[in-house]
Amino acid sequence: MATNQQLTTIKCLILDHFITFNELSSIISYTPDLRRLHFSHRHERDTTIGSMSSIGLTNLTYLSLRIFSLNFHDFEIFIGKIQSKLITLSVNISPNDITYLDAYRWERLILQHLSQLERFSFQYPDSVDNEHRYFEGLNQFCSPFWIKRQWIFDVKIVDEGIVYVIHPYKKRCMSSIALTNLTYLSLRIFSLNFHDFEIFIGKIHSKLITLSVNISSNDITYLDAYRWERLILQHLPQLERFSFQYLDHVDNEHRYFEGLNQFCSPFWIKRRWIFDVKIVDEGIVYVVHPYK
Template identity: 45%
Template sequence: MSRTLIEDLSNEFFYEIFEYLDSYEIYQAFFDLNNRFQQLLNSSYLLFKIRHCYSQSKEIIMNKYKQIFLHNKNQIFSVHLWILPDNNQFISSFTIDSSFIRLESLVFRPIEPDLLISLLPKLIYLPRLFSLTIDTWSALKDLGNIYQLIFNLRKLKYIKYKATESDDFDITVSLSIATNEQQVSTIEYLIIDHPCAYNELYNIISYTPQLRRLKFLNLSESNISIEVIKPMTLSNLTHLSINNYQMTFDEFEIFIKKLYSSKLKVLSFTTIVQDIAYLDANRWEEFILQNLPKLEEFILQNLPKLEEFYFKYSTYFEDHYETPMYSGKRDQFISPFWIERRWILQAEIELDNLIYSIRPYKKRWYEYNTQHKMINSCDQLSKFMRLILVNKSSEGWPNSLAINKYISHVLTVTQIHHMETQEHFFIGKLREILDLLSELDSLQIYSLSFSQSTCLSREEIENLLFLSTKNQITKLCLEIIILIEEVYFLIEIFPRINHLQVNFIHSMDVELFVRLILIQIKIKSNHPLRLLCFCVAAADDEMVHKLEKMINIENLLVDFTVKHVMNEIYLQWK
């Protein structure tokens, strides 16, 4: 019987493996192993990715990385360095020159400003440096000099610059606006992750007329009004992302008008400013149509348009604070303007925050019939509004009054048809929420719980009666079920469900699980349940065949189908 040795494997096979390894790991395993592997390491087909972690010992770093930089600098593709203060001398010792002919990406995280300023002029010699990521933890008051050095890198396409603001002073960017005589930057992707005032941002982007994607995460206050800043056109800008903590809707409108691009396809905006105008759907519609005229033309003539719109607005409730309430007409985010573009509003309650967001349509768990296509019905999309409950506190949910305030705020803006949470729910709490959300059609929760006692209290029985008679839920998803009795219970309190999904069946035989549910449905004549979905790690064609055989032999269903999609089993019947 012949044996296959590792030396018999092809070079292409090893190159494929090396794609997943850091250069240190490759050197550690194969350097000086034999002549064949030494040739592989020196081959121009192999590109090294250097990722130095601060947890590695200094001695190993000095030995291995010095060898790579000495013998294989023309094969280095990327360098990602986590730089501690005691490594500054090590980094400074590297000679960066044009011999790094394949180096395309550099990441310095974190790096001292003085060391960064000394390194940036050397990077100009790199012939293929397309990507640069900088993270400075030690605050520098003025970033203007660093930006000027970055703009001198003539091959750069992508730059992300993160700077931590000090408690002692505000970060500024002392950079004059670019003139016609200055050579502009080739940067196409710019991420600004540090405080930056209106005028400073406009001065920065005056150097980057080829920008395609712009993202800035912290627009700061400025003594200069946005209204006096000159307009600027970014002809190639297709993606714009803004995280802002101070900009009102009025200022946002002025800002976008001054930062004009006829090719803008994706707009993302996040704010915590307590300006209730952000929830005015009609104002958003008017603003987008007036400032992105191609949008209407696309509908009729298939011309360029704003394809994706992301928006996030956060508000909160506190004692002695009057939360702004929306007073306009409800359900304006389901007008034809929003539905035709498939931009969907949802609300999320996370601890003390209420977050409204708008994002493009994305298929949800209950859309069984649309696995390979999007919803086309305007009526379906108009009832797509979702409420998400997120509780990251070990102390449990805020009091009922707080939950009621949040939901009441949401209901001034939109009706809610779907609710999701990954939390345990006591039956009493669920009853309170469903009492407010009378139009709820789908519910996704982790699990349902009762009081600690073995017998139901009178209050819990009353809650059950309310749930079984009042709720309109037709689709139910539970993250976990431990006992089959939980399913029986759910069928009782949600008598209208036609779609039941369980994401984890704890220590339950699959055939037994399906058998008991179908027997229960058979006992309850005319029960509307017609689709059962559950996740099983071992889902395969054999499991599908066993279920089909069991159902047929025991005559549990007549007209049915069973199939699996990845690890999900779908059982549907008429």
Template identity: 35%
Template sequence: NTLCILISYTPQLYHLSLMNLSENDSDDEIVLPVRCSNLTYLSIKICSITFDELKTFIIDTKCNLKFLHIIGESDYNDYINDEQWEELIVNYLSKLEKFYVEYCQDIDPESESLANFQPPDQFNSLFWNQRKWIFDIEMNGMEYIYSVHSYKYSKNNLKEFINDLFSCRERWYDIDPANEISNSTRLKITNLPDDDHMMVLDLIIRDILSITQIYHLEISKENISSHILLKIINKFSALDTLKISSLKLSESKYSFNENKYSHFKSKKNKITKIYLEKMNEIEEIYFLLKLCPHIEYLKIGFIHNMDVELLMKDIFKKINNVCNQYLQSLCLHIPIANDEIIEKLKEIINRKKLLRDFSIKYVIDNIYLQWK
């Protein structure tokens, strides 16, 4: 009611930013909002009303929003219902250009089991793909953070987003500008339970897959053990990309001998792109190549105390040992690289006959190598 009364005095309002929008708790007669056809910007940092109430406000004010930013309260999970949003946008927000919705939910690993379900594809229909609005999930401690936003939007670049600069980086795996926007749902895991409580993680992943299918996985926990990574990968059947902070190989040979069934399942995964942010030993490359036999693109970030030339020879030795027929692109983050190093690498590749038809270049601290 307070909001409706306030905007009744500002019929020319075009920019509205609210810290908190809550339900009307009083018994007073509800004041209907006035027409605000000039309203093009709406941001609500804490939205404590239901989706239906928000929809009513948008319809009754007859606003012409171009920018909508909503962070919904956890009591109302209808904020991540793609069909409701699509209907609202098509019928009442036809001019909407910038869109961000976030919804937080506490993790409840003791909820009832969901058996024999097919993961839905929330926010992955033609409607969302055409607009390049995508669905992300972040598992942060004991909380899920769901968000729907523009493809190039980064939560860390909200200022640029608001100012319409759109200078933030695309996702790390966008090596091909012609990539399809479909199948873009990403899960970011910032914390993991210890080895004795992995059943909790199984239940959490089950709950996530009850919401949507996952195509891109990012794990920011440092030194994730190889056998835990193997278990996690096998939970997601549709993964296309994998990003991990750093890896700790299990004492047994790369954990594959621990569980023949898990090894068999890893052979069937569809991962084509891998980004290892920090590499401590060359054997990690061997593990990842074995884990993901369909890999096409490998990116390696920080390389700990390794000679670049020796590293390149070792990498191709591992590739040849695994007999990977799909890998055709390699990116190494080497800040010290220069034209001299590039020429040396070319000479090594040709002399050792590591590759036949290849190209190598150095761009902004990264060495890019492609071959056929």
């Protein structure tokens, strides 16, 4: 135990190497003012968690750790012993104990020991040849507990296998941009849905005269003439020249031929913007362009 003369005022500590819980306990006994901590737990022959004394890190609000072959039960013991008021917890787990994917265990742990937690994230990789698959348990992370906190559960497919991820929900937030002198805008869109595109156009606050859009997206809403009409009338009243291309692959299940007549309304005729369909090797290209 450190004496008063040995205590330090360190507030941020990054231990960029593997340590046992006993070593961690010894180190942080000197840092009562610690607020941010990052470390990697070494699992070989570490039986010290049971004998580890409680650590009153009352100022600790941020904890990031990497875990190798530590079971979830011992992880729960560790969290209970640090006696902190964590606001942020980030855990990177090397696969060993499927219990880390038990949403109910996480709920209980957080409610008992991390009542002030606001931001929570973890990653749990699982190899494709692993005998246990956890798909049947994914809906556990959709309970009111997780929804209320806006913590999102995702599954990512990577070369090495599957990565289960929890992360805070990130709002797509963009401040308004007063581009009052902008009259020409040309952009290419990849995987952006039309709703978010509408938000972007509404926030640039420009007096566009020319807009050209090349779209590679699976959102068929880009072919909704009425949505385009509303967007242009609300945010682009001075638009004179408008063109877009939307590539629809031949193997795409949805066909949009029934909606083509939407682009023949008085709105489009008045502006002399023509809607065409082109057949190319990759599929079908829907085009809007000024009449020449």
